[in-house]
Amino acid sequence: MNERFIPLPGSDRASAPRIRTVGPVEAAAPVEATVVLRRRAEVPHDLIVGPETISQAELAQQYGADPADVDLVGEVLGRLGLRVIDADPASRRVTVSGTAEQMAAAFRTELSRVESPDPVGGAPVEHRHREGQLHVPAELDGVVVAVLGLDDRPQARPHLRHAHTEARRISYRPTELANVYHFPPGTDGSGQSLALIELGGGFRQQELETYFSSLGLPTPRVTAVSVGGARNHPGEDADDEVLLDIEVAGALAPGAEQQVYFAPNTDSGFVTAVSQAVHATPTPAALSISWGAAEESWTEQARMVFDEALADAAALGVTVCVAAGDDGSADGIDDGRPHTDFPASSPHALACGGTRLDADAATGEVRSERVWGGTDGGGATGGGVSTAFRLPIWQNAAGVPHNGSTGRGVPDVSGVADPATGYEVLINGRRSVIGGTSAVAPLWAALTCRLVQELGRPLGLLHPLLYAGVTPGHTSRGFREIIDGSNGAFQAGRGWNACTGLGVPDGTELLASLRELTHG
Template sequence: MPGSDRSIAPEARPAGPLDGSTPVEATVVLRRKAAVPHELITGPETIPQAELARQYGADPADAELLREVLGRLGVRVTDVDLASRRAKVTGTADEMAAAFRTRLARAASPDPTGGDPVEHRHREGPLEVPAELEGVVVAVLGLDDRPQARPHLRRAGKKTHRISYKPSQLAEVYHFPPGTDGSGQTLAIIELGGGFAGAELDTYFASLDLPSIPRVAAVSVGAARNVPGRDPDGADGEVLLDIEVAGALAPGAEQKVYFAHNTDQGFVNAVSAAVHATPTPAALSISWGAAEELWTDQARMVIDEALADAAALGVTVCAAAGDDGSGDGVGDGLPHTDFPASSPHALACGGTRLDADPTTGQVHHERVWGGRAADGATGGGVSAAFGLPSWQTTAGVPHNGSPPGRGVPDVSGVADPATGYQVLVDGHRSVIGGTGAVAPLWAALVCRLVQALGRPLGMIQPLLYAGATPGHTTRGFRKITDGSNGAFRAAPGWNACTGLGVPNGTELLDSLREMAHR
């Protein structure tokens, strides 16, 4: 299978053989009936869910063929979602390994959220499918269930002199459109661990004097659950940061928080579930990711295709650009970009350090979030996996080879934990930063823009980049021209640290209204 080759997990250690009778569940992704037209993804029009499934989902005949062929090998197809092209398949470890021509073993890898090592199934090398399924099956995920992504949050050091902000105060700093609160919109959030308690959210939101307490509901993807209170320094920190930032800035929007296992299978299942949900969300916030090189090609491809579905349905996907500077934590001294932020179908969200008056919103200075590696820095750079999108060609993205790559990030907001967000996590009040806070900030802004415009924005990047040229500020943004994330420096216009800049939400709304009437 093209793109299925998997290398050994970084820092993994063998943990012995895998019992051949162990139950294994995988996600098989089927081909589309037809490619989604580019203009449907990037244009202002959206498509109803049923029509997207009918024209561009999986063919029922392919699903039946999958059931028949795998059934002969002892592998069962227990569920098929034609709209998202996903089939759930189950079998024993021996049956699954034989069906897809691989070897499964046990291994242990570090927990990306800082907990104890995670024991998981492990495979190396490519997968194969039976000849009848060649070209029909485009990905098989979940045989190897190593931890895939890490949360993009950073905590402020105890000795760090800092300014911090209630998330609601940033509506003044970034001029969110007055008279809007996200009412009538759904804001979806992806979480790969941790959880929240409703009573704690009520306490937090009540302390912000919001006009209403945001509605937040947990959605389980597969066997994953909302499990709060285990570790305020772990995944709970990202979960509560995301929900509290989104709720403070778009209190009228209804939040749906999708909990999935932290695997490539869990990631695509969560994104697909959120994108194809009813009602269709106005925005999807993703604060988890990993360097492009740590994903298989097939996983990147099918997640990117799920994000393309989101664009066609009118969902704006906001993804954190990473917290480890231009190297994205790879450690080889070279620049790397974080996925899914590097997908051209995601609005990549970078980070700044903000010095502003929390009470008035007056900005004294805002620069790139960067500095010592241990303190974190905004991700950003040029993708090695995705080509330069047409809407980014005039922005001045540096070439990293031939063909040129997609520039990251697109936009920014405050992320430095030294000037971070005041949040409540598992009963502890603390200050947290990271680009994982910028994704829900932008998702909240999108919900308010959609409310004001009365229509979905979907893939907003072509609109944001309209007229973008090197050295010039794009309307709807305040440029960031000071600082570095390692390999790249800020400069007027688009840059690989902060993208087009930080938002001026009111000006951005005016610009979007004008473009709609051209």
């Protein structure tokens, strides 16, 4: 068999940080990989930016993978000993299995076993590891656009911070923030589906019932969905993230049903979970993602197919809310330069930054609100200018700085995130105060569900509506701009800024603005 192989663009992978080599991968060890195929046709820009949406069947038929491509992949990789165990043409994913030896030969790479730090905390994680570029058989040139999962290193970290007791000044029940941010009265998200992505941890139903009962709310319907062998597994460090997300979203949109997708913390697991959530029935009104990592820690192919999954979301009418990060403008990289977090930096994600809030919880009156950063609570909101994605058209007039390039500006919107003015939640029986932009993504997802409920139609990609009329120094209707503070390399100021985006929501005004813009 004389297969000719060609490089797979964007597949080059750097070494994982601070690795310790454990040894080779056993030749006969079973390995699964996600092979992502080309679209039948590119999704039209007008469909992505809305306001019209497309059905799942139409998206699959017009812009999914061609079944002939699925068959070709099965045939070509089958000659190399790999087996197709699942195929989803709608999201263009084919799952293949084989031995480590067969996988390494099929994609011209070397696999080893290493240990590297767990971004969630705890002991180092042992995983498969590869470096350099992948290759595919020449017959699949242009057909296969990504191969994920051969290297199953931990890909992302949760964007949350615990309040230090000595630093905590004030905290809020999430229901009180609906008052502070003027969520539209008479709405609760009823009739809507809200999806959450989790890369570890779990929840217990009894704990949810205890928490929501303490808020005087009915417990929302929460369903766990297993992805890639992962499952709802309470008792892990990531429980904090899972419960923060569910409790914030459920307190602010108690009428919305939640689907919580538990996936392995790998590039393949993350992309698969998002694809499944976006293409689920019923289509969710909002998807909340509180995990991410600096753009540079992703392969170009993984960023590309993840971004394309978020473009699918926009076309289907799903608003994807993503935490912008908790490590300031450096995003945890110690090279002295600013960095943005992905997937928040995707132009198809509503990137959610963070503030420090001093408000009267009883009345909702805001005494002050500034950028989260440089305070005794620790951490700072992510934000800056992407080096991976170009400036999208809706940010053309927003005043995004040219940070050596004309990249997409992050974040788009904000909410309270400083743990010193954080969220009161229940975590494994303990009343806790947690902050981080992790909490802002479900806050905005919950607000989106309430807006969709009232408008009677999905919103999808909110950006063209939110940025309508924005110019340097002037924000949009429906926002209260944040003008004080810094996240490191960037300062707050009038209008859009790289710390808090357009600002924090005034939900009632935002509803009125969206109603006008969508001619509702």
